[in-house]
Every structure is written in structure tokens, then in C-alpha cells.
Amino acid sequence: MPYTYPHSCRTFFSVRAATHDGADIKFSKSEGELHCRGTTFNIHRDGQLYYLNSTSNSKTASHTLQEWHVILGHCNKADILKLQDKVDGMIISxxxxxxxxxxxxxxxxxxxxxxPDQTARKPLDVVHVELAGPVDPPNINGMKYSFV
Ligand SMILES: [Zn+2]
Structure with a gap:
């Protein structure tokens, strides 16, 4: 997860966290590359520090059918397979x-x-009513509920 230091306009990037999440990172003397889930990002060196470009230089994205299903908001499999022919750079690995x-x-x-849970066998065996209440204060007879 990139982190912006409060007094810096740059974003710090944790190589350890990225590799822990499955990314492959290669450094050379003046540049580098980060490969993560089928996408490649450029890393450039400025002075003694390396910086990650937030935009990908890859024009392809390769994921499994299940990964595409999640990426595309749980789209159905047949439509995802149709998309491969329509979308440039979409690869289903x-x-x-x-x-x-x-x-x-x-x-x-x-x-x-x-x-039904209970069936009436004679009149008034089962009565459904709507009650209102409890009413506070209770009426003159001490009743807190009334029929609606
Ligand atoms: Zn799903």
C-alpha cells in the first residue's frame, strides 16, 4: 500500500509488502520493473531513490477466468469469454x-x-386483530392496548 509522507510530495512504496502480496520486482542500476497480477509498472531512479510510476506500461492484462469474474463485478462466464475477443489486451490465462x-x-x-400454523375449528377459535399500544398513561380501566 503506497504511503505519502506528510512533508513529501512523493508516495513511498513498500517492496516488502508488494513481494509479500505476490509481486515480482527487478532492479537494475537506473531503473526497475514491478510485475503484479499480469501488469507491469516502470520504476525509475532519481538520485539515491527508486520511484514507482503509478501508471502501467503494459497494454495487456492477464488474469484467470475467475479473476476476471471478480474484476468485472461477478459478470457471467459466457460474457467474459466473449469480451476477450472485443477488448484489446484482455487475456484469460x-x-x-x-x-x-x-x-x-x-x-x-x-x-x-x-x-398456516393454526387452523380455526369453530368461530372465534382464531382471531387476528391489530392492536395499538402500549399507551402511557393507561386508560381509565387500566388498559394499555386498544383495537385499531
Ligand atoms: Zn461471482
Whole structure:
């Protein structure tokens, strides 16, 4: 995660954090490159420090079908496969099928039992009413609820 020092106009970048997250970084005497998730960023040297250009120099992005699914907001697989031919630089490195837990959870519905819990067998056996209350102070008879 880049960090801007309060008195600096530059952003500091942690090589250790990037490599810990799977990035590959190569340094030469005057420049470098950072490869992360199919994207390459240039690193240039200014004095004794190296600086990371925040824009990618790569015109391609390579991800698995599952990664593209997440990047594109859980788009369906067939549309992602169609996009590869339409979008310049979009590479799907692994087209194997997968199950997305987020999509499965998002499509779950709650089913309700439609049979009534209790059935009336004679008049006034079951009464449904709407009550208002509790009312404070209670009425003259001490009742706190009334029928609506
Ligand atoms: Zn999904």
C-alpha cells in the first residue's frame, strides 16, 4: 500500500509488502520493473531513490477466468469469454470452470412454508386483530392496548 509522507510530495512504496502480496520486482542500476497480477509498472531512479510510476506500461492484462469474474463485478462466464475477443489486451490465462461462493449466496432465496400454523375449528377459535399500544398513561380501566 503506497504511503505519502506528510512533508513529501512523493508516495513511498513498500517492496516488502508488494513481494509479500505476490509481486515480482527487478532492479537494475537506473531503473526497475514491478510485475503484479499480469501488469507491469516502470520504476525509475532519481538520485539515491527508486520511484514507482503509478501508471502501467503494459497494454495487456492477464488474469484467470475467475479473476476476471471478480474484476468485472461477478459478470457471467459466457460474457467474459466473449469480451476477450472485443477488448484489446484482455487475456484469460485459465478458462477452467469455477464456482463462485459470492454469486451462489447472492442468488439464494428464502422459502416460506405456506401452510398456516393454526387452523380455526369453530368461530372465534382464531382471531387476528391489530392492536395499538402500549399507551402511557393507561386508560381509565387500566388498559394499555386498544383495537385499531
Ligand atoms: Zn461471482
Amino acid at each position: 485459465d478458462k477452467s470452470d469455477f464456482d463462485c461462493e459470492v454469486c451462489v449466496l447472492g442468488k439464494m432465496t428464502e422459502t416460506r412454508r405456506r401452510e
